[in-house]
Amino acid sequence: MHSLSTFLGRGRYSEATGYRTASYAFPGGSIRVSPFFGLELAKELMPDRLVILGTSGSMWSVLVEHLADQGDNRRENERLELLEAESHHRVSEEQLAPLTALAQEATGMDVELRLIPEARDDREQMRILQGIAESIPRGRVDLDLTHGFRHLGMLGFLSAYFLEALRSIQVNHLWYGALDMTPSDGPDQGMTPVLQLDGLDGVHRWIEALTRFDASGDYGVFGPLLARDGLPSDKARALAEAHFHQTTLNIPAARQRLQTVLKELEETELSGASALFREKLIERLSWARSDNLGNNQRALALRALRRRDYPRAAIFGFEAFLTSLCIEQGETPTNYKAREQIRDAFSKRVNKEEPDWKRDAWHLLRELRNAMAHGTPPRNSKVRQIMHDRERLQRELEAAINRLNNT
CATH class of the missing domain: 1.20.1440 (de novo design (two linked rop proteins))
Known part of the structure; x- marks a missing residue:
């Protein structure tokens, strides 16, 4: 299902000219004149479902004016009642209910008209996001951020990613009818550009x-x-x-x-x-x-440590040291048999021939690696204590990696 969600603004009404209109110039070359960009965007995209979000003071009467047949006195009465209610911010769900069938008949789409609060506080803002999620149940969606209060556009932008996370809905494009960019002269005089805000979407992603x-x-x-x-x-x-x-x-x-x-x-x-x-x-x-495997492993160990991936940090840090031993002894670091022999030989001599700092770092890193790789408690009581203290584990593991790799 392809949906379009749009906000309904308040508009600028004059007894002489009615609501202000704009000539919207779409990317494909078409030009559509209307006071309500969302309806014209729907004609361009032809979604299966159109969701119109507006407050109790939005220009709901414009929908009646643009969608009803000329001379339909019953609809004219509804329009006037809505116009009166808009001016006092009193449009109700009951008043909108009869307009749904009119909107669906006029557009040929499944239409939902939904009242939303004005997003004055975090509670109202969460209600709007929840309402958008309820109105777009599945499929893909385009979002129109043109009308409504300026802060509603920000909520609409955020809703794109809220929908993706909550419902796995695919967001196609973010749209904006840029009335303030309408040229006052030149070849495009009076043409309001229609923008796809995909650049902002790209930055967010x-x-x-x-x-x-x-x-x-x-x-x-x-x-x-x-x-x-x-x-x-x-x-x-x-x-x-x-x-x-x-x-x-x-x-x-x-x-x-x-x-x-x-x-x-x-x-x-x-x-x-x-x-x-x-x-x-x-x-x-x-x-x-770097083509040096030991340097690679040490860098990856420290990166893993920064994101608190302790098992991978211990493994890479320990293997980085073994790689350096292999290179020192002229062996290929990726030769498994040689690597095992060099590890075993170092393990036998470390307590007698290596300085204390290297011996301690070797045993700590090896026991931490083994304990986390196998999911078993270390035999050494000091190492057990370290593994029960997150901040201490971070410090000790980083120190052992750096000391053992001689940095």
């Missing part, structure tokens, strides 16, 4: 993606945003692949995927919000520039 990435480490959240703004689709998919390899601890494969993305980000001119956030993304992928 990038902020959301960065937040999600910083909480989860999933590069895949950026893929759809970048693909929409010009990154080749195979490189967008490479981000999800990099996350898959990283979660399975295959760091060389994750690094290779991210290196291809970094190269493309530096060479491709991105459009939209992706251009604004390119540097922030590159910063988050920068660990992959």
Whole structure:
């Protein structure tokens, strides 16, 4: 189901000219004249369902004026009653009920007319968001933010993401009939531009993606945003692949995927919000520039620690040290057998031949890794105490990672 949700404003009424109209110039080239942008947008989009939200003082009488047949005296009486009620902010649900059938007949759509409060406080604001969610049950939706109080536009903008989170509804576009941008002269004189606010939507989605990435480490959240703004689709998919390899601890494969993305980000001119956030993304992928596996693992350990992913921080931190031992002894870090032998040899000599700080860091990091990987309490009482104190675990784990990796 495709729905359009629009706000109904109060309008400017004159006894001589009626409500102020505008000539709305749509992106496709059509021009529609009306005092109510939402009705004209509905004619452009032809949704299955039209939801009109307005307060007790909104210009509900305009709906009657534009939708009723000329000469329908019964509708004229309803219009005048609504006009009187609007002026005193007293329009009621009972007055709107008869207009639903009129709106549906005139538009050929399923129409809902819904009274909303004026959003004076957080309680009223939550009621509006809940009302929008109830009126858009499924499918996809376009949102018109043109009319109504200025702060209702902000609530409408927020409702797009509220609907996505609450109902998994797909938001197509945010629309705005920009009356204040109507030229007073020139070739477009008197033409009110109709704007798609997809740029603002893109910025919001990038902020959301960065937040999600910083909480989860999933590069895949950026893929759809970048693909929409010009990154080749195979490189967008490479981000999800990099996350898959990283979660399975295959760091060389994750690094290779991210290196291809970094190269493309530096060479491709991105459009939209992706251009604004390119540097922030590159910063988050920068660990992959190094071909040193130990450096990769240490960087990922500290990143995992920042998002309080303690098991992954301990695993990467411990493996980073083993990698450095392999390199010191001329062995390939990805050779499993050699890696195991070097680990066992170091474990045997650490208590006798290594300085205290390295010995302590080794045992702490190894016991923390094993305890969290296997879900069993550590045998060492000190380590058990550390694992029962979130802030202490954060400090001790970070110190052990940095000391063991000699930084």
